Amino acid sequence: MTATSRLSPTGMIFHLLAGLTGLLFLALGLGFTAFPDMLATAFSAQPTTIQGLNAIRGDFGGLFLGMSFFSFLGAMTGRCRWLVVPIVFLILIITGRLISFGLDGLSAAGVQSLKIEVVLLAVLTASTIVLALKAGTNERGFKVTEILNLKILVGVAIVAAILAGLLLSQKKIGLALVNGIAADRLTEDVIADLPDGLHVAICGSGSPFADPRRACACVAVIAGRSFYVVDTGPGSERKMELMKLNPGKVRAVLLTHFHSDHIGDLGELMLKRWAGGSRKSPLEVFGPAGVETVVKGFNLAYSLDSQYRILHHGLETVPPAGAGGLARPFYFPPGKEERVIIDADGVRITAFEVDHAPVKPAVGYRFDYKGRSVVISGDTVACQSLLHQARGADLLVQEALQPAMISILKDLGQKIGRHNISRIMGDIMHYHTSPEDAAKIAKEAGVRHLLLTHIMPPLPVSNLKAAFLGDAEKFFHGPITVGEDGLFFSLPAGGKKISERSLL
Numbered sequence: 132m133t134a135t136s137r138l139s140p141t142g143m144i145f146h147l148l149a150g151l152t153g154l155l156f157l158a159l160g161l162g163f164t165a166f167p168d169m170l171a172t173a174f175s176a177q178p179t180t181i182q183g184l185n186a187i188r189g190d191f192g193g194l195f196l197g198m199s200f201f202s203f204l205g206a207m208t209g210r211c212r213w214l215v216v217p218i219v220f221l222i223l224i225i226t227g228r229l230i231s232f233g234l235d236g237l238s239a240a241g242v243q244s245l246k247i248e249v250v251l252l253a254v255l256t257a258s259t260i261v262l263a264l265k266a267g268t269n270e271r272g273f274k275v276t277e278i279l280n281l282k283i284l285v286g287v288a289i290v291a292a293i294l295a296g297l298l299l300s301q302k303k304i305g306l307a308l309v310n311g312i313a314a315d316r317l318t319e320d321v322i323a324d325l326p327d328g329l330h331v332a333i334c335g336s337g338s339p340f341a342d343p344r345r346a347c348a349c350v351a352v353i354a355g356r357s358f359y360v361v362d363t364g365p366g367s368e369r370k371m372e373l374m375k376l377n378p379g380k381v382r383a384v385l386l387t388h389f390h391s392d393h394i395g396d397l398g399e400l401m402l403k404r405w406a407g408g409s410r411k412s413p414l415e416v417f418g419p420a421g422v423e424t425v426v427k428g429f430n431l432a433y434s435l436d437s438q439y440r441i442l443h444h445g446l447e448t449v450p451p452a453g454a455g456g457l458a459r460p461f462y463f464p465p466g467k468e469e470r471v472i473i474d475a476d477g478v479r480i481t482a483f484e485v486d487h488a489p490v491k492p493a494v495g496y497r498f499d500y501k502g503r504s505v506v507i508s509g510d511t512v513a514c515q516s517l518l519h520q521a522r523g524a525d526l527l528v529q530e531a532l533q534p535a536m537i538s539i540l541k542d543l544g545q546k547i548g549r550h551n552i553s554r555i556m557g558d559i560m561h562y563h564t565s566p567e568d569a570a571k572i573a574k575e576a577g578v579r580h581l582l583l584t585h586i587m588p589p590l591p592v593s594n595l596k597a598a599f600l601g602d603a604e605k606f607f608h609g610p611i612t613v614g615e616d617g618l619f620f621s622l623p624a625g626g627k628k629i630s631e632r633s634l635l
């Protein structure tokens with residue numbers, strides 16, 4: 132005879148309630164595992180990096196799936212002891228939330244979540260009690276004392292005391308942590324530890340659209356021991372530092388064109404390179420005609436700041452001659468649309484003209500080092516010169532705009548009466564590359580790996596990647612990566628390997 136068969140209507144109701152609670156946990160568990168961004172956003176815990184997504188899927192998904200498993204087990208077998216597992220987790224979750232209210236302050240969303248958790252706790256506790264009372268012989272061995280015995284109470288008291296101790300000693304622990312974290316930050320040098328080869332770091336994979344996960348355009352290239360930066364979009368300098376790429380070591384900046392999303396952080400990078408590396412000469416900034424105007428403007432805007440810092444930190448720490456930037460304009464020979472602009476220490480950098488009309492000039496860059504090659508498209512539509520430069524490249528770092536998504540924004544702008552937005556969306560569609568066109572170039576040029584960056588529109592949740600790629604995978608069968616800030620690609624010299632990881 133099963134426990135269920137003896138249950139009264141009241142017992143059945145609590146069976147059902149426990150089962151429904153299990154269903155809710157199951158939905159949350161599956162949601163966090165399959166759509167970590169969306170669920171995490173709903174819980175105000177949106178991850179900003181790939182590691183964050185990993186933690187949300189693993190920790191949140193695992194927690195809720197586990198709670199759902201034990202809720203179902205209790206509901207289906209009628210053995211109330213299984214319900215104790217989700218009850219314990221709910222008590223711990225509520226405890227953590229209350230601690231946070233005390234330490235971090237109240238939030239409306241937090242209070243709302245607390246209410247739901249208290250209701251779920253009440254439902255599961257009532258179900259446990261009713262099932263325990265109704266179960267009779269089947270649960271003969273189950274008594275409240277199994278849980279609330281002296282040993283467990285002592286254990287709980289010890290854990291609570293340790294937690295209270297940790298919370299009360301936060302100042303001391305914090306200072307000890309600062310020492311460790313600072314030592315780690317100041318001594319770790321990603322560049323010094325790299326094997327010989329070409330390395331590409333995405334310090335900004337976004338565009339002028341506000342995107343909490345992406346800084347604006349910036350790609351760092353480390354060729355041998357030389358550290359170059361292609362474009363310095365807003366927010367990218369901080370991303371570079373968070374990736375533990377020391378701006379004090381930047382050898383030169385290469386600008387593709389002078390749209391704000393490619394130059395906004397130039398002043399910050401000049402400053403951090405100068406102060407962080409006590410550099411004695413200004414940062415060289417290569418670019419097509421117009422780069423002089425941009426560098427002059429940033430130098431002027433930062434001139435007061437430079438004076439303050441020299442007075443404050445002294446001539447040795449911030450040598451005056453190292454402040455600011457030095458424009459290095461280049462021009463293409465008549466009839467040519469490419470030119471080698473740097474050939475030093477085994478690194479050859481070729482600038483080539485691209486098509487970002489009406490923005491002129493606009494260029495891309497190809498890096499060659501010891502048999503490995505990386506091409507950075509800059510902002511452009513698919514064009515012959517890009518195809519030509521991309522031939523045989525190991526990695527094509529290609530800007531990308533998804534027309535179907537931008538069309539939705541364009542139509543929405545029209546519908547809600549924001550005609551300026553609608554007009555801009557319509558205009559930008561014609562001077563960028565779709566993922567499908569990027570894939571066609573990659574296929575025709577025979578590149579080994581296609582990395583899409585300058586992502587438009589922003590992809591606030593990672594589940595939009597498939598929609599962003601559209602039909603790109605039909606045209607290019609090699610690996611395609613949708614860029615995220617922090618991604619780091621290594622192409623060791625003398626091989627064919629391309630490895631990918633995240634520095635954030």
Ligand SMILES: [Zn+2]
Nearest residue numbers: 348390392510
């Ligand atoms: Zn751009």
Ligand SMILES: [Zn+2]
Nearest residue numbers: 388390487510
């Ligand atoms: Zn542009």
